[in-house]
Every structure is written in C-alpha cells, then in structure tokens.
Amino acid sequence: MNRLTYIGIFIAVILIIVAIFAPFIVTHDVTAINTAIKYAAPSGEHWFGTDALGRDVFSRLITGARISLQVGITVTVVSVVIGTIIGAIAGFYGGWVDKFLSGYLFNVFLAFPGLLLAIALVAFLGAGLGKLILALCIIGWVGYARVMRGQVLKVREFDFVQAARALGASNLRILFIHILPNAIQPLIVQASLGMAGAVLSEASLSFLGLGIQPPAPSWGTMIEEARGFDTLSNPQHLLFFPGIAIALTVLAFNFIGDGLREYLDPKQRKR
Amino acid sequence: MKYKLINFAKQLGLLLLVVWTVVSLVTLLIEIVPGDPATAILGENATPEQIANFNQKHGLDKPAFFFSIKSEKGFEWHGADNRYLDYWKGVVTGDLGKSFRTDRPVQDMIFERYPNTIKLALAAMFIAILIAVPLGVLAGTNKGTLIDNFSSFFALLGISLPSFVTGPFLVYVFAVKLNIFAPTGSYNPEDIVLPAFTLGAALSAILTRMVRSSVIEELGEDYVRTARAKGLSERIVVYKHVLKNGLIPVVTILGLQLGVLLAGAIITEKIFMWQGLGLLLLDDGIAKRDYRIVQGCVLVISVTYILANSLTDLVYSWLDPRIRLT
Numbered sequence: 001m002n003r004l005t006y007i008g009i010f011i012a013v014i015l016i017i018v019a020i021f022a023p024f025i026v027t028h029d030v031t032a033i034n035t036a037i038k039y040a041a042p043s044g045e046h047w048f049g050t051d052a053l054g055r056d057v058f059s060r061l062i063t064g065a066r067i068s069l070q071v072g073i074t075v076t077v078v079s080v081v082i083g084t085i086i087g088a089i090a091g092f093y094g095g096w097v098d099k100f101l102s103g104y105l106f107n108v109f110l111a112f113p114g115l116l117l118a119i120a121l122v123a124f125l126g127a128g129l130g131k132l133i134l135a136l137c138i139i140g141w142v143g144y145a146r147v148m149r150g151q152v153l154k155v156r157e158f159d160f161v162q163a164a165r166a167l168g169a170s171n172l173r174i175l176f177i178h179i180l181p182n183a184i185q186p187l188i189v190q191a192s193l194g195m196a197g198a199v200l201s202e203a204s205l206s207f208l209g210l211g212i213q214p215p216a217p218s219w220g221t222m223i224e225e226a227r228g229f230d231t232l233s234n235p236q237h238l239l240f241f242p243g244i245a246i247a248l249t250v251l252a253f254n255f256i257g258d259g260l261r262e263y264l265d266p267k268q269r270k271r
Numbered sequence: 272m273k274y275k276l277i278n279f280a281k282q283l284g285l286l287l288l289v290v291w292t293v294v295s296l297v298t299l300l301i302e303i304v305p306g307d308p309a310t311a312i313l314g315e316n317a318t319p320e321q322i323a324n325f326n327q328k329h330g331l332d333k334p335a336f337f338f339s340i341k342s343e344k345g346f347e348w349h350g351a352d353n354r355y356l357d358y359w360k361g362v363v364t365g366d367l368g369k370s371f372r373t374d375r376p377v378q379d380m381i382f383e384r385y386p387n388t389i390k391l392a393l394a395a396m397f398i399a400i401l402i403a404v405p406l407g408v409l410a411g412t413n414k415g416t417l418i419d420n421f422s423s424f425f426a427l428l429g430i431s432l433p434s435f436v437t438g439p440f441l442v443y444v445f446a447v448k449l450n451i452f453a454p455t456g457s458y459n460p461e462d463i464v465l466p467a468f469t470l471g472a473a474l475s476a477i478l479t480r481m482v483r484s485s486v487i488e489e490l491g492e493d494y495v496r497t498a499r500a501k502g503l504s505e506r507i508v509v510y511k512h513v514l515k516n517g518l519i520p521v522v523t524i525l526g527l528q529l530g531v532l533l534a535g536a537i538i539t540e541k542i543f544m545w546q547g548l549g550l551l552l553l554d555d556g557i558a559k560r561d562y563r564i565v566q567g568c569v570l571v572i573s574v575t576y577i578l579a580n581s582l583t584d585l586v587y588s589w590l591d592p593r594i595r596l597t
Binding site: 103104107108111112113114115116119120121123124125126196200203204207208209210220223224226227236239242243246247250251254255 | 285288289290292293296297300301303304305427428430431432433435436439440442443530531533534535537538541542552553556557558562565569572573576577
C-alpha cells in the first residue's frame with residue numbers, strides 16, 4: 001500500500017475517534033445562540049470563530065463529523081448487505097432470475113442520474129435523518145449488487161465450487177460458505193469509495209435543505225448557512241472549515257479505496 | 272445482420288421497459304407524500320369545499336391506481352378511471368399537468384428552463400475537456416515526475432471537493448474579491464463561466480485520470496514503437512497516434528457524464544441561481560411543494576439521462592467494432 005493509503009487511514013481513524021467522543025471534545029453548546037458575538041474571527045475562545053448566530057463553529061464541526069459518519073456508515077453497511085444479497089442471487093442462480101435482476105431491476109435504479117432519485121424521494125417523503133438514510137440506501141445498493149453479481153459469476157465456475165457441489169452441499173451452503181468469502185474483495189474497495197460517496201451525498205442533500213434539518217450541524221447545512229447573502233462579504237472561515245472537513249473526509253476514504261484496490265489487484269501494483 | 276437486428280430490438284425493448292418503469296415510479300411518487308397535497312398547498316385552514324375543488328381541478332379526486340389494498344376495505348378494484356392512467360395519457364400527449372400553485376402547464380415551465388441547463392452542462396463539459404486532455408497527456412507522458420504528481424493531486428482534489436464548496440469559493444474570489452463576474456444569476460453571456468467551472472471541476476478531475484492512464488497504456492503498444500522507429504517526433508507520436516486511440520474510453524465517459532452533469536447541475540444551479548431545470552425543481556417544485564413540477568422535472572431529467580446513455584452505448588459500439596452490446 002502506498003503512502004496516500006496510510007494518510008487516508010490516519011485521517012479516517014481520527015475522524016472516527018472525533019465522532020465517537022464528540023460530546024467530550026466540543027467546547028460550546030452547538031445550538032447556543034449569541035448574536036452579540038456573531039461572525040467572530042477564530043480566537044482562543046472560539047477556535048474556528050462563530051457563525052451568523054454567534055454559534056461556535058469548532059463545536060458544530062465536531063458534532064457534524066458525528067452526523068456525517070453516522071449517515072455514511074449506516075448507508076454503506078445497509079447498501080452493502082442488500083447489494084451483496086441481491087447481486088449474489090443474480091449471479092448464482094442466473095437464468096431468468098438474473099435476467100430480471102441485472103437486466104431489468106439494476107437498470108431501473110441506474111436510470112436515475114446521481115442524486116436525483118434521492119432528491120425526489122426526500123422531496124416527496126419529507127426531510128429528516130431517517131428518510132435521508134433510506135433515500136441514500138435506495139440509490140446506493142445497486143452499485144454493490146452489480147460488482148457482487150460479476151464476482152459470483154466468476155467464482156461459481158471455480159473447481160472448488162464444483163467439488164462442493166459434488167459432495168452434495170446445498171445451494172445456500174455453496175453460496176455463503178464457498179462463493180461469498182472468495183467474491184467479497186472488490187466489494188471492500190467499492191465500500192470504501194461508497195463511504196466517501198455517502199458522506200458527500202449527505203452533505204449535498206443537507207446543503208439543499210433536504211437532509212439534516214437545522215439547528216443540527218451537518219457540514220452541508222453549515223456551508224449553506226455560510227453563503228447567505230450578507231456572508232458574501234463576511235468572514236470566510238464559515239465556508240473554509242466545513243469545506244475542508246468534507247474534502248478531507250472524502251479524500252481519506254478515496255485514498256483508502258484506491259490503495260486497497262491497488263493492494264488487492266496485483267496487476268495494478270506493478271504500475 | 273439478422274443477429275444485429277434482433278440484438279438491437281432486444282436493447283430497444285429493455286430501454287422501453289426501463290423508461291416505462293421510471294415514468295410509473297415518478298407517477299406514483301406523489302402517493303407517498305405524507306398527508307394530502309391539497310392541504311399542503313392550501314394550508315391547514317382551507318375549507319372542505321376548497322380542498323374538494325382543488326382535488327377536482329388537478330384530478331386528485333380519482334383513485335390513485337387500478338386497485339387499492341387497504342386494511343379497512345381490503346382489495347378494491349377501481350377500473351381505468353384513475354390518476355396513474357391519467358398521468359400516462361398526459362405524458363404520451365406531451366401534457367405534464369398544471370402547476371398546483373400557478374396553474375401554468377408544467378411542460379411550458381420545463382421547456383422554458385431546459386435550454387439553460389443544457390447550455391450549462393455543455394459549457395461544463397467543454398471546460399473539463401480543455402483542462403483534462405492537456406493535463407492528462409502531460410501527466411501520462413511524464414509518468415512519475417513532478418508534473419504527474421501535481422496532476423494526480425489536482426484530480427483528487429477535484430473529485431473530493433463538492434460543487435457547493437468550489438462554487439462559493441469561486442464566487443468569493445472572482446465576484447467578491449476580484450469583481451470580474453457577477454456572483455449569481457444568468458443574465459449576461461459571461462455569467463456562465465463560474466457555474467460551468469464549478470460543474471466541470473469534478474468531471475475534469477475524472478477525465479484527467481482517465482486520459483493519463485489511457486496514454487500510459489497506449490504508450491506501451493507496438494504501434495508506438497513502430498512510429499518511433501520510423502523516426503517520428505515524440506510530439507507527433509503522442510498527439511497523432513496515442514491520443515487518437517487513447518480517447519476512445521474517454522469519449523464513452525463523456526457521454527455517460529452528460530447525464531451526470533444534467534443531474535449535478537441541480538446543485539450548481541442552486542449555488543448560482545442559474546435559471547435552469549434544477550432551480551425549477553428545487554425552488555418552484557420542492558420548496559413550494561408543487562408536486563406536479565417535481566414530477567415533471569424528475570421525469571424529464573431521468574429520461575434525458577437514459578437516452579444520453581443509450582446513445583453513448585450505440586456510438587461506442589459503432590466507433591469500436593470489437594465492442595458489441597451483450
């Protein structure tokens with residue numbers, strides 16, 4: 001693994017620690033409004049300054065990390081599980097099951113570009129943490145399902161699968177004990193990149209006002225609040241810190257994903 | 272030839288099936304709204320007559336689908352006079368319903384805004400190509416050098432920074448500090464520059480990486496050795512031979528990305544108040560709970576996306592005969 005991968009892992013570990021211990025790290029109440037100190041520049045008292053309502057940006061950023069990772073991890077885990085099951089079924093059973101799943105169902109979900117389906121779902125369902133996670137899972141699983149299907153198609157032809165079948169193992173046993181453990185590798189890479197995508201999607205939807213609702217401090221919401229009309233000529237720390245936070249998080253998981261891909265694929269390692 | 276036609280028909284059939292499902296999903300989305308649209312539009316204080324009038328005007332008094340299954344009544348058959356079929360009849364005849372708030376036909380509002388979104392997507396693509404091809408070629412031909420590392424860093428940055436961070440940053444630098452462009456709006460021709468850069472940044476990053484790896488791969492091919500052995504200058508080898516072959520995968524990505532750009536434009540349009548389809552969806556549709564507008568926008572954006580993708584597949588297999596749709 002290259003240096004960037006280690007940097008990615010380092011950042012991710014710090015993020016996770018920060019997210020877990022957020023309540024002990026914050027220096028101020030994240031929702032406490034004090035307009036007397038609005039737009040204060042970074043100082044000893046407010047490390048990252050204060051926002052339009054005089055709230056402490058550092059504390060909001062730390063709490064935001066918690067929300068961000070919570071959504072990211074939940075969405076990734078749920079999507080991976082659903083995607084693995086559906087993809088494995090499509091690849092393993094083949095025939096009309098595969099035709100229906102990969103030929104039709106995958107294509108329907110891939111027919112909505114990017115965030116559009118999530119935006120539409122949240123628009124009709126209403127905003128909120130649970131609905132946001134649901135919407136992101138609905139758009140997220142199909143990517144994993146596609147990878148899993150391809151993997152299972154490949155692995156099921158291997159000799160040890162034939163051997164297991166000859167020994168009289170049931171379909172379920174072959175699928176879960178023999179095929180899945182040998183097919184899961186690319187999914188780990190995909191999940192790491194998907195984690196970056198989920199964090200980005202949450203921030204995007206919150207930025208549009210369709211995700212985490214104020215006063216909860218999502219990074220996306222913080223950026224939306226930072227670019228209010230009167231802020232354009234006001235201190236830029238409001239934009240800078242959440243922007244850096246999102247970029248670092250996404251970079252970290254992209255680094256990890258890229259590094260793992262190289263590590264797991266010997267063909268790429270030589271380059 | 273016969274095989275080709277059958278294959279084409281199969282693809283077309285699948286395409287139609289997917290479009291049918293997408294339209295159906297969009298049609299039925301309105302059913303998952305908590306409460307009913309009439310109260311959302313008219314407010315809590317609306318009288319029952321007002322609500323009934325509103326529902327009748329927009330066809331909301333009819334049953335949602337051919338049948339319904341409710342716990343108190345069980346299975347109930349409603350017949351053909353339902354909202355699902357009504358919306359489909361509208362779609363086929365080019366009528367996407369009327370706005371719940373202004374009574375304007377939704378298709379008029381969409382086609383008023385659509386050209387702006389396409390303009391923005393194409394401008395973003397143009398900027399992305401302008402950055403990515405030279406940078407990718409430079410990085411690929413100078414593998415492992417400082418230039419290569421710089422371009423890799425740039426690419427990663429572009430992928431990791433979302434548009435709602437780059438956008439306001441560009442506004443701050445070029446509108447507030449340098450005063451070159453207007454911060455928002457779509458009134459003057461130059462107003463497109465900042466939104467197009469914002470939308471194109473991520474794409475240019477992806478493309479740079481693709482061009483780079485494509486160039487590296489092609490440089491190892493035999494024909495490159497032949498070209499060099501002929502005594503061609505390195506510039507001609509790279510630009511005339513390598514780039515031509517290396518661009519095939521890039522063209523596919525561009526086609527696929529056109530749809531992504533159309534969807535990504537939603538956020539960029541919001542940042543710059545660019546009067547496109549995305550802003551119509553967000554400000555007139557979602558913010559005002561005008562569900563007809565939301566349905567129309569989602570429908571048009573996703574169908575455009577599907578068509579752009581299918582067209583790319585077609586062009587791709589035509590460009591490179593080795594690739595056949597399976």
